[in-house]
Amino acid sequence: MNSRPVVLVTGANSGIGLACAEAIARKGYRVYATYRNPRKAGHLWRLSRSLPLFPLLMDVNRTPSVQKAVSQILKKEKRVDALINNAGFVMAGFWEDLSDKDVRDQFETNVFGLLRVSRAVLPFMRKQGSGKILNIGSVAGFAALPGLGAYSATKFAVNSITEALRMETRPWGIDVTEINPGEIQTSVVQNARLGERVKSPQSPYTPFTKYFENFSKERFEKAAPVEKLVGVVLKALEDRPMKRRYLVKLDDYFTYYLRWLLPDALWEWGLGIMFPWSRFPR
Amino acid sequence: MDKYPVALITGCSTGIGLETSLLLARQGYRVFATMRDLKKSSSLRQAAVGLSLEILQLDVDKPASVKKAVSAVLKKAGSIDVLINNAGWGAFGATEEFTDKEIHAQFETNLFGLLRVTRAVLPAMRDQKSGRIINVGSLAGKMTFAGIGLYCATKYAVEAVTESLRLEVRPFNIQVGLVEPGVIETRFKDNRRKAQTFFQEKSAYQPVMEKVFAWSNERAKGAPGPEKVAGTILKALRDRRMALRYALGFDAVWYPVAKWFMPSFVYELVMRRMYGRFLKEPA
Numbered sequence: 001m002n003s004r005p006v007v008l009v010t011g012a013n014s015g016i017g018l019a020c021a022e023a024i025a026r027k028g029y030r031v032y033a034t035y036r037n038p039r040k041a042g043h044l045w046r047l048s049r050s051l052p053l054f055p056l057l058m059d060v061n062r063t064p065s066v067q068k069a070v071s072q073i074l075k076k077e078k079r080v081d082a083l084i085n086n087a088g089f090v091m092a093g094f095w096e097d098l099s100d101k102d103v104r105d106q107f108e109t110n111v112f113g114l115l116r117v118s119r120a121v122l123p124f125m126r127k128q129g130s131g132k133i134l135n136i137g138s139v140a141g142f143a144a145l146p147g148l149g150a151y152s153a154t155k156f157a158v159n160s161i162t163e164a165l166r167m168e169t170r171p172w173g174i175d176v177t178e179i180n181p182g183e184i185q186t187s188v189v190q191n192a193r194l195g196e197r198v199k200s201p202q203s204p205y206t207p208f209t210k211y212f213e214n215f216s217k218e219r220f221e222k223a224a225p226v227e228k229l230v231g232v233v234l235k236a237l238e239d240r241p242m243k244r245r246y247l248v249k250l251d252d253y254f255t256y257y258l259r260w261l262l263p264d265a266l267w268e269w270g271l272g273i274m275f276p277w278s279r280f281p282r
Numbered sequence: 283m284d285k286y287p288v289a290l291i292t293g294c295s296t297g298i299g300l301e302t303s304l305l306l307a308r309q310g311y312r313v314f315a316t317m318r319d320l321k322k323s324s325s326l327r328q329a330a331v332g333l334s335l336e337i338l339q340l341d342v343d344k345p346a347s348v349k350k351a352v353s354a355v356l357k358k359a360g361s362i363d364v365l366i367n368n369a370g371w372g373a374f375g376a377t378e379e380f381t382d383k384e385i386h387a388q389f390e391t392n393l394f395g396l397l398r399v400t401r402a403v404l405p406a407m408r409d410q411k412s413g414r415i416i417n418v419g420s421l422a423g424k425m426t427f428a429g430i431g432l433y434c435a436t437k438y439a440v441e442a443v444t445e446s447l448r449l450e451v452r453p454f455n456i457q458v459g460l461v462e463p464g465v466i467e468t469r470f471k472d473n474r475r476k477a478q479t480f481f482q483e484k485s486a487y488q489p490v491m492e493k494v495f496a497w498s499n500e501r502a503k504g505a506p507g508p509e510k511v512a513g514t515i516l517k518a519l520r521d522r523r524m525a526l527r528y529a530l531g532f533d534a535v536w537y538p539v540a541k542w543f544m545p546s547f548v549y550e551l552v553m554r555r556m557y558g559r560f561l562k563e564p565a
């Protein structure tokens with residue numbers, strides 16, 4: 001049994017992370033499902049009774065926490081075959097409504113956290129001469145949205161980091177990919193943080209924010225079940241080599257190819273129809 | 283408009299910032315050329331004799347410095363019509379090997395600093411119901427190169443910032459655009475900061491990174507000068523409706539076109555070939 005591949009999943013106590021951890025464990029992989037808040041790990045502990053799933057504390061924002069978790073895994077398993085960088089959240093708000101701290105917090109988890117965990121496992125993957133890293137990006141990683149600029153910027157950065165790591169680590173047999181889902185049914189909206197001044201009566205963006213809230217609510221009503229994404233992750237884990245990126249829903253393919261095909265001006269014209277606030281009365 | 287448009291530019295001690303501030307001043311802008319270290323102001327000062335150009339201290343990493351400079355400009359000139367977010371530098375090394383501190387520092391200037399100045403200037407632009415913001419992006423915001431992955435990540439993020447901000451401030455008649463130079467011959471390559479581990483023998487990436495580093499130095503020789511970028515910035519400012527992107531330089535214009543036409547696996551093969559050369563070649 002110990003020859004089963006070892007997978008580390010971050011942010012595994014909820015949503016995509018939880019669903020992936022469980023499904024991967026059912027496939028027989030040994031899954032280290034990490035969480036940052038022990039009070040939210042109940043479900044993981046229950047799963048751990050019947051599956052090769054081991055809950056472990058890890059806050060991707062904190063270097064000691066990451067290092068401790070990774071060294072615990074390595075001590076027990078002497079290897080780590082795959083890392084799924086999933087921990088992340090959404091900082092919503094128009095740029096001017098975000099503070100320095102809001103932006104920094106958004107990057108700390110979605111980008112620096114992802115780098116922190118990758119950097120912790122890579123030396124061992126290089127030593128064992130194999131390994132896979134799957135970054136959970138987003139459609140926002142190639143199509144930035146107003147009102148979600150900070151989140152988009154983190155996912156654009158993940159896009160680039162995936163590409164760099166793919167080239168740089170390949171000589172050691174390490175494969176890196178990115179999964180770019182659109183809306184998926186999770187608690188991501190409830191867990192979203194609002195920028196400091198989003199709800200301030202002084203914000204000049206209030207009418208647009210309201211419009212945007214409705215827009216994203218409608219979009220999320222059409223969100224895909226998480227199983228759809230889990231299927232893609234399982235496929236990527238088995239693919240060899242992995243593709244540069246995996247898309248999930250038909251919708252996401254549509255966005256991807258439109259963004260690729262349309263010149264900027266046309267793309268923006270389309271966005272202008274989706275977000276018609278230039279024409280709002282003021 | 284009977285008064286000269288007011289331009290605030292960051293990172294003007296050398297390179298693109300310096301050339302842009304001179305060009306705009308010559309073209310009738312009232313320029314506030316900022317830099318983080320006023321001790322480096324002599325070359326700009328000499329070149330700007332007789333022009334309507336003032337030099338101010340502004341370190342984009344420091345909130346207090348940004349605030350002070352922006353309010354000084356508003357006090358002196360009463361408005362800010364143009365902001366050029368130019369300040370930036372490149373981190374060099376393997377993505378795995380940067381420390382937390384190095385990662386923070388790279389994002390602090392290239393991304394958080396750019397946002398800090400932008401947010402400081404926007405209220406005034408909204409009040410006056412006009413304004414233009416140009417972010418100096420890069421070819422590295424559209425294509426990732428091994429060895430400068432972290433720098434590329436900041437420039438990818440700047441693309442997202444520009445795309446989203448542009449739509450957010452359009453109702454206030456503020457235009458935002460991106461100038462994307464390829465390799466430009468400036469002090470950029472000397473100002474690059476290598477990851478600390480770069481100098482350590484134990485770094486597994488060191489041999490290949492050393493070669494990538496030498497190669498990129500080579501490429502900067504004979505590349506277009508910063509005055510080319512200044513010219514493109516001026517053109518963007520003159521376009522009645524500023525486009526989202528202005529690429530300049532053979533590489534910045536044509537590499538993305540090539541990437542666009544290639545299926546992604548072919549593109550990857552090409553990039554890998556390029557990088558693979560460094561892996562195989564003896565040091």
Ligand SMILES: NC(=O)c1ccc[n+]([C@@H]2O[C@H](COP(=O)([O-])OP(=O)(O)OC[C@H]3O[C@@H](n4cnc5c(N)ncnc54)[C@H](OP(=O)(O)O)[C@@H]3O)[C@@H](O)[C@H]2O)c1
Nearest residue numbers: 011014015016036059060087088138183184186187188191
């Ligand atoms: N759902 C979508 O529509 C969608 C679309 C595209 C991409 N994504 C991406 O998918 C990933 C997972 O999101 P989700 O939809 O599953 O949302 P979710 O249900 O809110 O789950 C996010 C998970 O990340 C964890 N997390 C946040 N910050 C962390 C930190 N500093 N350290 C460790 N864990 C942390 C959360 O832990 P806590 O419970 O303790 O907060 C939670 O387990 C994110 O990267 C998100 O950007 C989601």
Ligand SMILES: NC(=O)c1ccc[n+]([C@@H]2O[C@H](COP(=O)([O-])OP(=O)(O)OC[C@H]3O[C@@H](n4cnc5c(N)ncnc54)[C@H](OP(=O)(O)O)[C@@H]3O)[C@@H](O)[C@H]2O)c1
Nearest residue numbers: 293295296297298341342369370420465466468469470473
């Ligand atoms: N050269 C290229 O090949 C190239 C290509 C594409 C894009 N770019 C971009 O163009 C911009 C300008 O680069 P350049 O080629 O002109 O390079 P450069 O000659 O090195 O100039 C960079 C300028 O930014 C300033 N700067 C750095 N950190 C700062 C901070 N925290 N606060 C304020 N100013 C700061 C530098 O000031 P100090 O003198 O005090 O360090 C310098 O004035 C950068 O954003 C760069 O990413 C360059």
